Amino acid sequence: MTDSLDQIFVRGKQLLLSSMAHAPDWLVQIASSLINIFALLAVFLTLFALMSVLERKILGRIQNRYGPNRVGPFGLFQPIADGIKMLIKEDIVPARSDKIVHFLAPVLIAATAILALGIIPYGRGMTPFRIDGGILFFFAVGSTTELAVFMAGWGSNNKFSMLGAMRAIAQMISYELPLIITVLPVVMIAGSLAPDTIVAAQAGYVFGFVPRWFVFTPWGAAAFILFFVSGLVESNRTPFDVPEGESEIVAGHMTEYSGFKYATFFMAEYIGMFAITGLAATLFLGGWHAPIRILEFIPSYVWFFAKLNALLFVYVWLRGTLPRTRVDQIMNFAWKFMLPMAFTCIVAAAVWHYTGRGLRGWLWSLVVIAIVYTVLSTLLDTQKKFAPRTYRFAE
Amino acid sequence: MTLTLQLFLIVSAALFCIGLLAALSRRHAIFILIGIEMMLAAANLNFIAFWRFSPEPRQPAGVMIAIFAIAIAAAEAAVGLALVISVYRHYRTTNVDQLDQLKG
Amino acid sequence: MSWLITNLWLIPAIPLAISLVILSLAKSRRKSAAALAIVGQVIALAFAIFAFLPTLQTPGFRAVQNFTWFTFGEQALRIGWVLDPLAAAMMMMIALVGLCIFIFSVGYMADDKNFTRFFAYLSFFCGAMLGVVIANSLLLLFIFWELVGLASYLLIGFWIERPSAAAAAKKAFITTRIGDMGFFLGILWLYHSSGTLLFYDEGKGCLESAGLAMLGASATFVALLIFCGAAGKSGQFPLHVWLPDAMEGPTPVSALIHAATMVAAGVFLVARVYPLFSLGAIDGVTPSLTVVVWIGVTTALMAALIAIAQADIKRILAYSTVSQLGLMMVSLGVGGVAAGIMHLLAHGFFKALLFLGAGSVIHGCHHEQDIRKMGGLRRLMPVTFLTYAVGMMALSGVPLFFSGGSTKEEILHAAARWPASRLPYYLLLMGVILTALYMTRQIIYVFFGNRRAGSLHAHESPRVMTMPLIVLALCAIFFSAVLTPAWSWLHGYLTGERVHSEISRLIQPMLFVSLALVGAGVGLGVWMYRKAGMQDRDRAPETDPLEYAQPALFRFLENRMWLDEFYDRTVIAFATICARVSDWMDRNVWDGLVRGFGDVGELFGIFTSNVDERGINAGVDETTAGTRGLGRLMSAAHSGQIQTYLGVVAIGMLVLLLFYAWLA
């Protein structure tokens, strides 16, 4: 019973495919991938719609006001209204802009964001595209986002857009390193780049009750935090939303976009967010594994989306509480703290592995991380708290 | 239609020649870099193709060489673009016709 | 235990390392420097005791640890260290005496600006000496030997600003170097003939039967050459001149040199390689040993005589050292190895005691060293006086109660039993008398009589200086317990043969002999110098009674038999002349020749340059002109544009391709 409930979607897909049993197999391949794609889009567009309204409601609660509550029950139909508004808005394209680039940018950014979703295992046997180097695929596609952002900035020939794009790319590149390097320890320990294997490596429990998730090891915890922060930056969320900081540069690279293109950017940002959080859950929070053995009867995908939504809630929470950081602060943080700590995580993971993955390894890796952390924080602690910002211009 | 090694070689040859074209006939320094990168990529394509079609592909030598070539190409691009920028700083141009200080 | 053997090297290593540490300290870290040095010495002492214990278990205990230093060609150069009674006893003595001296010098050097450097050198010195003691390879021993030489050089010349000190340091270094020359030759010869420099190596060592057998007749020469080194270090007759001058160094250094480290090295060396000396002995007599004996006798007597006429408190002690060393050499030469070493150990204690006492006196008298300016210190510095008296007794060999006495008896025994000749024996007896005499003289001058210019404002030394004195005095007294023939345990321990001891041997003819001799010496001294220093304090240092009686003889002795002058006239003069001559040759002959060659070359140059101008240049010009034209042509193609070059490369590739296609 539970098993069937768990595998219900897989079964469904098989059912659909079996209907075209006597078709050439390349057709079957295409069909199955199409099914996957449609499933993905359906789920995540819905999630996006929900998220957009929930975020506003949560922010409202944080700021001690009601969020949107007019359209539909609890304002749940708000996203539909927004969608209609966006669709019927006029699509303004600046006269002096580079039309093609300006048009391609949102398409590319949305496409890459959705592609990144493809490799995440959403449940037992529910990985849309099984690629041997799935993680690498994720980052390869993710790195394309920078190009898209740049296109947006360049295409809409506008200084705010360009500045925003520059800022965005700068911080994306800076945080891509920690993001990727914090994944390496997991890859090292799991011995594979395939998300499924990594999730499988986190199955089971220590002492029967602590799940074998990587976040419960010192290096895993550190890597998870680093990964989470970098992910925050990658998806340009507060407190790292300088690229589209309304108060500074109108809306960054999205300044010149209106109507549905703007909506596309918006969606791309959210979907990127889902992808990052999903990967975080997969890498560190044991993917679709249940936290307690008793609760394993609950279907795996439920667990996965529970974790996903928990992380998303943290995103919103941070946005509601933290002020925006300064560009130079972000950069210094990336290069002077995040990167060394990320490398430390690798070392710590190696230590953990070679001291026998047990309690001893746990302590040793904890020691390594603690030492490096204290050293770094003492070194980086400049007494001048409010340093005047030093400006540097591109020629 | 079955894929033979020949097809890949032809494609890579075409790619190589397009790269050569870009490197030879464009004036802007960046184009030269783009062309060079293309030629390198064509070479990589050849390596991979030869590996795939080799009688015993247990030893992925071609793949290895391709990986190293990519790394080296990345380094080359970084340094090359840095050069372009610094040249631009000095001469206020990236037009390689005007950069003939090496003239004998 | 085995751990101890494998890590025996720590004993010299620790002081050496610590000396380096101290050198790296700042000048102002005086306390830490002293503390470090002393701690290092304590550790060394502890190790020495640990090393000493196992040697007690079995008679003739010996443990060696050899390893290959490096290999050249097919043969490896092996070094190592050895632990046997000789080494253990020496280590104990060196570490203990060294420790006392270190502590003493904390007080003595208290107001010296190079305090830290001093302690660095001191522990360097001790470390090097300990290395000499434990070395199991003649090469390793030589290395440490030279380190000892270096340390002595540094320490004797410690007060560089004094030219005399610098001179003394140089003298010591060069003189010992003369000896070391022979030593090194000996080493080479030994390695050549026996193929190994290890002393003990499971029967293959150069001191063991196999090695000795290989050595054969050349042993004599090897032994003599090595003895040169020993003579140089421990100031035997021809090369003793540096030792008295070494007094220029600070007193603790003198103590160290004379008691524990430097001079002991020579005697120790002879004892260590004794098998080389005694190889092929006919009832204990070999040519080399005979040489040793005669040199020793000469040294002993001569030094004792000179000591009588010296005025400098430290010089007297220095000459006494020389004579004592002579004594030891004699005893080694006549076959009383154990006796010699025992005397060396005992001497280590009481000579250190005497020197430190002298140091305390000098300190008290504000660096006055002339005994004729002192006097009446008996009451002013009681502790010093008592301890010094003990030292004097021990040195002059008062039997029964003081170490030195019984060892002297042993030596006299041995000398008396020497088959070759009995002359050395009588000479030694004389030496004993003289020793007692000059020590009495010194005591009377320094401590009795009434105060004189130097000792007006004398004061007792601080506790840190007196404590070591007391310790050493106690050693000097109680050490005699193990030296008496009654309980000749140490003898057996050193020689490794079982000894039976009965109390009856305590009283024996030799005892009375030496008693008589010492009594005679002291009595003579008291009689001669009874009036010394009785004059009132204002008068200038009065003439020495002996000088009063025998002016010529006194002059002769006072000027150290004019040996230094003799060397000046002969050796050094010769060296100077050589230098002058070669200098002259340089200036005139060689220089002239070189100039001549130069002129010839110049002429040739002029000639060739003419040829160049006329003939060759013209041709060259033509060629260059042609080249330039060609270059102009070429450089036209050199447009400096990358793309052109790139295109040319591409065309070249195309050509290659076509060539290949044409071939295929």
Place this chain on the structure above:
Amino acid sequence: MNGVAFIVIAILTLAAALAAATLQKLMHAALSFAVTFVGIAAFFFLLGAEFVGLVQVFVYIGAVAVLIVFTILLTRRDVEKDRGFNWSGVVVAIAVFGGLISAIFKTQSVSVAAPAIPALTVKRIGEVLMTNYVWPLQCVGLLLTAALIGALILVMEEKG
């Protein structure tokens, strides 16, 4: 199906490459350059070298393309359109292409179908990279470091 894929990818790649080589606007050229490399990555996928393909996308789209557009941005005050075009280059390129094609057609041995091989897993690549190719790997790492530092020094403004 493979054939179809091949044709599609080939056309895409070569078209993009031509665009990159000939387009007037630098930015468009750079972007089509990126597309070219996507196509090459697709070729690698087709040839069963997934890893290399991913690395290709990762390095070229993520790093090199961005670098190029940045350079364009930083040197923008210069001609945005690239006027001059050197036709002799075209001639040379076409000649080389002809030579290569002739060579390819001359050699019969290259007209072979692909043998069936086990998929080249990332694990395998890692093993080989860490065993047979560990020294080249180190050297490349060194090279990259040197390149990084060199590039930094090159673009660093002279102070004062």
